[in-house]
Amino acid sequence: MTETDPMADEFDTMAAWTAEAVAELGPDHAIPAACRGSGSPAALEWLCDRLRLGPGVRLLDCGAGVGGPAELAARRHGVAPVLAEPMIHACRASARLFDRPVVVATGDRLPFASGVFEAVWSLGVLCTVPDQAGLLAELRRVSRPQALVGLLVFLRTVAHLPQQPEGNHFLTDGELNGLLARTGLTVLERAELSDFADPEPDWQAAADRVEAVIERRHGADQRWQSARSQEQVIGQLISEGLVTGRLLVLQPAA
Ligand SMILES: C[S@@+](CC[C@H](N)C(=O)[O-])C[C@H]1O[C@@H](n2cnc3c(N)ncnc32)[C@H](O)[C@@H]1O
Numbered sequence: 503m504t505e506t507d508p509m510a511d512e513f514d515t516m517a518a519w520t521a522e523a524v525a526e527l528g529p530d531h532a533i534p535a536a537c538r539g540s541g542s543p544a545a546l547e548w549l550c551d552r553l554r555l556g557p558g559v560r561l562l563d564c565g566a567g568v569g570g571p572a573e574l575a576a577r578r579h580g581v582a583p584v585l586a587e588p589m590i591h592a593c594r595a596s597a598r599l600f601d602r603p604v605v606v607a608t609g610d611r612l613p614f615a616s617g618v619f620e621a622v623w624s625l626g627v628l629c630t631v632p633d634q635a636g637l638l639a640e641l642r643r644v645s646r647p648q649a650l651v652g653l654l655v656f657l658r659t660v661a662h663l664p665q666q667p668e669g670n671h672f673l674t675d676g677e678l679n680g681l682l683a684r685t686g687l688t689v690l691e692r693a694e695l696s697d698f699a700d701p702e703p704d705w706q707a708a709a710d711r712v713e714a715v716i717e718r719r720h721g722a723d724q725r726w727q728s729a730r731s732q733e734q735v736i737g738q739l740i741s742e743g744l745v746t747g748r749l750l751v752l753q754p755a756a
Pocket residue numbers: 513536537538539540541564565566567568569570571586587588589592607608609610624625626627630631632
């Protein structure tokens with residue numbers, strides 16, 4: 503029997519399988535399949551606009567996964583993305599799909615000098631990280647003066663969750679605000695993920711076709727079942743309103 507590690511199944515093995523499925527289906531499937539948990543294109547567009555992303559802006563995507571959001575920002579706004587992601591197969595998958603610079607790194611120890619990025623974002627990552635204060639401090643450290651930091655955070659709306667995907671630590675609104683204040687990050691703007699339009703049908707259809715290929719190839723594999731079960735748990739918590747996605751635009755204190 504294969505030993506499974508739910509976080510690695512969801513973020514590492516699935517990433518490799520995603521790149522494999524895109525190779526079968528074609529490159530027009532790459533971005534929808536590679537936006538893993540980052541919300542809708544409309545939400546990403548809001549963030550791109552608020553972070554003032556434009557041609558040549560160096561954007562760090564921390565916890566970039568398979569790299570779909572950074573690629574969308576690159577193609578739509580001409581940014582120069584740099585990806586940091588701890589899962590080696592996710593790094594390889596993003597390199598295979600989009601060929602952008604990527605480093606294997608956790609967000610609490612970023613291998614960059616201080617003050618080098620004109621924009622930084624981290625999408626759907628904070629709740630998966632044990633050292634949340636450490637990650638936020640690093641996002642702040644690598645940001646240039648005047649740079650803005652974007653977050654997509656999944657928050658717990660109740661005191662106790664009936665179930666929780668393994669490795670996730672959902673903060674409450676109050677806990678997040680306290681953490682941001684302690685890290686010297688001021689909230690400039692916020693938006694609720696649920697207020698944005700769903701992805702266009704062709705975007706969703708492309709993502710679904712990739713999922714179907716992965717299931718056809720690997721559905722009998724315990725790691726696929728473990729990843730699917732993690733995704734189902736978070737999907738259920740969101741649909742019941744027990745966990746909610748929030749977008750934040752943050753300004754590091756001078
Ligand atoms: C829900 S996925 C989001 C991926 C990507 N940001 C997106 O929106 O498509 C969470 C990502 O956080 C990464 N992650 C987990 N622990 C991390 C850490 N300590 N530092 C940075 N990223 C981490 C995972 O490997 C995974 O790729």
